[in-house]
Amino acid sequence: MVTKNVEDCFPFKDQPSVTWINIDGLHKVDIIEKIGEHFDLHPLVLEDILNISQRPKTEDFENYIYTVLKMFTYNKQENETNIEQVSIVIGSNFVISFQEKEGDIFDPVRDRIRFNKGHIRKMKSDYLAYSLIDTVVDNYFIVLEEIGEQIESVEDELSKNPDPEPETLQTIHGLKRDVLFLRKSIWPLREVINTLNRNESRLIYKTTQLFLKDVYDHVIQTIETLDTYREMLTSMLDLYLSSINNRMNEVMKVLTIIATVFIPLTFIAGIYGMNFEYMPELYWKWSYPILWMIMVSASLFMFAYFKKKKWL
Amino acid sequence: MVTKNVEDCFPFKDQPSVTWINIDGLHKVDIIEKIGEHFDLHPLVLEDILNISQRPKTEDFENYIYTVLKMFTYNKQENETNIEQVSIVIGSNFVISFQEKEGDIFDPVRDRIRFNKGHIRKMKSDYLAYSLIDTVVDNYFIVLEEIGEQIESVEDELSKNPDPEPETLQTIHGLKRDVLFLRKSIWPLREVINTLNRNESRLIYKTTQLFLKDVYDHVIQTIETLDTYREMLTSMLDLYLSSINNRMNEVMKVLTIIATVFIPLTFIAGIYGMNFEYMPELYWKWSYPILWMIMVSASLFMFAYFKKKKWL
């Protein structure tokens, strides 16, 4: 049921069935306050729901559990990752979720409810909350995969192209920043889910704990993948820097070979370009061809030397 | 009530209501000693209050709890961060706070007391102490935000400008030093608040613990943000260094191309500038145009070679 009128949800509070209220958009402060009042939420909770720079955490208030998560959705068309804060309040017979913006990320959960799929209709509010958290965590993998693909494409470029573009540097740096940011947002989730699971709260049933353990494994996997990404990006930056150095080395060698071969030769040519009256060599018949021979053999010798030094 | 006469505060000690005494300036040693005597503070506590290079900590002395914090205030006008030590003594019906310098940072707390806002007048000394600590921690975010903005502006410059200024290096280094310093000052706060919260002291009530948990979350968030900043700054330093290397590579390529094209040509010109009597080429009619053709084609060949090597 989609409603614009928040009071419509209130009768469900005291029904034995599980009610899920999903609020899109945190700008509707009055609605959130009404809900807070009706469902008897602590003022700190309402404050936290509205403050979108919250660190992921979970808190147990006897009658309900309050959980904040960061949701990442990757938008393929605009090639950007959106971040959104999701707050979930788990009561004994209700779940209230607060999304920053309107979105269809919870559609799979809705479908499962509508079409009566899986366990979701048979179980309690804790399983519904698990489904929501699971959906959020599943979206991490999509973002991770996207980053993984970008890392791979940069790595490909680095391994094929001995003279990488300066843009590659920006891409690596950008990816690193993204990984750091994701890690910072996902890291506290470990604790969040652990707390939910270890919780002696009567709101989390034993059957759901197994599923939460599964989400926990996924979060750990996400963090470990991010750590591996970070190390790979550091290693790629080193690779980039080494490639640049390698390339500069090559450039320097070319310069040095050219300079070392031609500067002395130019000097010799300069000598016999001088206008002294008394330069006996100038009037010898074979001076010119002999000089050519000397020059050619000198440069051949140079090339042999560079060959030996493996500069060529 | 603002008073210059410290004895004025003493009658409040035995009143049932909560009294807040705020001392501005640690140079008033005699006042601090009088208070210490009257409120029966341990000599070590008085020593710690006066020693402004104290590490943040909290200690439980049966009748009162002593807590030291570092306060950071960002002064927009002079673009500098001020650091100050704040000591808080929490008794059963009094809170004494010691600031290094006079300041208006606690004004929001004063306002809440005056205008009877929030819980603050209904609750005990522990809630007042929480309000003070919370105000200090809230100020961390302002400083953090300032640093974050500076990091972003440096990052912007680095990503737009392929040849960054040497001053950028100094800015990055300065920011890194600030982050290290902040981290060192804030890191022990985790323990401080944890100790307060875990404390079995009869001075911290259960209702306040929830609020302290909130402050704890903020401190953790601060530290994690600082850690992310640190990693970003390290990554930016790498980016800077790579940019410089990139740029040097570019410069070297230009030098090498110029030298490789013109040094051999200059040599050839030098050859025919020699004054030997017997140089047959000098007297041929087409020598000069042919030489030009050779030179032009040689340089075209060179450019093609550099093009192929992607130096151009």
Next chain:
Amino acid sequence: MVTKNVEDCFPFKDQPSVTWINIDGLHKVDIIEKIGEHFDLHPLVLEDILNISQRPKTEDFENYIYTVLKMFTYNKQENETNIEQVSIVIGSNFVISFQEKEGDIFDPVRDRIRFNKGHIRKMKSDYLAYSLIDTVVDNYFIVLEEIGEQIESVEDELSKNPDPEPETLQTIHGLKRDVLFLRKSIWPLREVINTLNRNESRLIYKTTQLFLKDVYDHVIQTIETLDTYREMLTSMLDLYLSSINNRMNEVMKVLTIIATVFIPLTFIAGIYGMNFEYMPELYWKWSYPILWMIMVSASLFMFAYFKKKKWL
């Protein structure tokens, strides 16, 4: 017994002897589902068996224990490491193992069963499971050894060749990526085996725990070796980078020596190549030999200077 018909295995479920069912290939979804149904496996387990990007873990479901591992096999002929996910379900009188692809890695275990070697026929399902895990872990050492040999050969090249090939850089980077990947896959195994061993499950007998402790030691040794490899590779990258820098330094010295010796000499030659009418030196008898003497002594002086500065 090799069978294509999965129902053939079902009668063994209720026999007192230990039955080992090995499934090659996860594409046979229907078979896996039939087994899941017959052996009463949790839906999450079946899902995990089929999802090949699972993180290694172990879970205790009263009647059976479910364990996922990553198996690495090194293919000498194609010089590549294959990764495969192995799931093991340990029941009281059966062990079901699921391999991604058909393979002969468990042949040693099969041989030991067939030829009645070792303890394997006398013991329970937990010992069989241990044998399978042990075989997987033993294969890690083969992969490690291969990487170790490659690291050594790169190190040899780096220490012998002062001017390492750019390919070496790619090799180091590739090895580092492999080590990171292996580490990420093996790291959770510590927990897996620890959980199995610490487990109060009635499925793991005390006699087997000693053997599992041995596997645990091997896993720790693997991880520590990988950590050492990682540090060695980082150190080798530094060595590579330093070698490149060293080499560039050498190249620069050669260039500088040549340029410093010949550029001034060429200038002097240029001076006396000028066509001014009034240049007294041009008409002196000894100008030319004296100039030669000056040039030779100047360059000798230069060489002495470079010698002193240890550039030669």
Next chain:
Amino acid sequence: MVTKNVEDCFPFKDQPSVTWINIDGLHKVDIIEKIGEHFDLHPLVLEDILNISQRPKTEDFENYIYTVLKMFTYNKQENETNIEQVSIVIGSNFVISFQEKEGDIFDPVRDRIRFNKGHIRKMKSDYLAYSLIDTVVDNYFIVLEEIGEQIESVEDELSKNPDPEPETLQTIHGLKRDVLFLRKSIWPLREVINTLNRNESRLIYKTTQLFLKDVYDHVIQTIETLDTYREMLTSMLDLYLSSINNRMNEVMKVLTIIATVFIPLTFIAGIYGMNFEYMPELYWKWSYPILWMIMVSASLFMFAYFKKKKWL
């Protein structure tokens, strides 16, 4: 009382008052052995007292506690840090301290005893031991301050001077080595004081534990400051390296500009220095001024190009 005769101290062993025996110099092996015998010290303790490369530690032997520390004293005149091992044996009514060399570091403690200042005469042997440890730890701050000043002066030089001296590199490296060494020596102290404090030994009274907690805070502060120093020195090394690279970039730009402007011009001059008989340009009237115009405009164009590329 200063005595050369170690037996003079023995009668004090059985007196109810607290006796402090301070041994200067570990070469007096016989004295140390006599004391060891009289005060019934374990052979391992005597061995540890004499072995000056001991790691800081504390051990509880029912009747006495044995503690080893490293003492650092900064000698301003010779600008060097001296390290010394201090062993302290705490008995129920005696404290024996062993210093490596004669020194006056414990003078403040002596003064407090003589002039009956502070708590020291009213309290037990554990408080005296605390006073000695506190004096040692206080000296760490003097050494830290010295290092801090040196770090600041190097930082100042780095930020002012864009072309730092090679000696700066040596200074940074030397400071880093000192910091590493100090950290290694002070790190175990955490454990030492923690052990003393957590100790259920009847020798440490509750009143002293508060003071030991204070020393513990100081040790933690020392270690954290050293860690910050270490990170700052690493950051400074990066800054130094970047400055050198920056500077080299500048140098390269100058070289490239000069070479790029003059090498082509020199080539052109070389062309018309050739002695071909048939070079029509040589006999045109305006060749020379036109050539000058071409050259000037070419170099102006070059400069504009470099300006655009921000090389100037």
Next chain:
Amino acid sequence: MVTKNVEDCFPFKDQPSVTWINIDGLHKVDIIEKIGEHFDLHPLVLEDILNISQRPKTEDFENYIYTVLKMFTYNKQENETNIEQVSIVIGSNFVISFQEKEGDIFDPVRDRIRFNKGHIRKMKSDYLAYSLIDTVVDNYFIVLEEIGEQIESVEDELSKNPDPEPETLQTIHGLKRDVLFLRKSIWPLREVINTLNRNESRLIYKTTQLFLKDVYDHVIQTIETLDTYREMLTSMLDLYLSSINNRMNEVMKVLTIIATVFIPLTFIAGIYGMNFEYMPELYWKWSYPILWMIMVSASLFMFAYFKKKKWL
């Protein structure tokens, strides 16, 4: 007693005195198997004794404790470190030690037994085992000292020689590899000795635990020293790299100065070397000396400029 016949040792098994059996050489598989049979060792233990790539560990088998260590001996004459695996089996009245090769490292223990020195004859098998472990750990310090001396000599060279040899790089890398390898081998010993000490086994008596605590301290000290060495080597590599960069900077400056001074002058000389018929300057009387004056003043100006830029 030295014997070639292993059965000679067997009668000692049931004697009340402590028997020490030392096996040199693991190739004598049959002897080891006989001993294993006679002393009732677990097959896994025998396997571990023979597998020389074992990770240090200790295991408690009710009747005996099995411990593996790595022994390092520094051979001064051949300047190399030998690694050897030592297995120790501690029974109630026997100790069996297995060395890889014949060696005299346990001679001090033998001497103490023979000459009845120290506690060794009065105590149980656990003290003998401690003596063996202690001897192994003491040898670590000799190897550490050797590495320390090499580090110091490299550091000396780096600080004296501004242009370090490329071999220095290899030495630093080699030392780093050695330190990594030692650390990997010694690190698990912490756990080994801790396990022995924490052990509730009836085989380790309380009197020996104090001695084992001493060995534990030595192991920790070894690891911390290795960590410090590692950091110092990393810092030295940075120092080396910075020195190379510094040196290259110097070289570049020389090149740039020479090129910047002489290339423009050579251009001017080239100008007046042109053979145009109409070049008025060529026929002026003072052209030549004026040109010289211009050249000299230009180069003086250049030098002043470089001086100002601190390139000289």
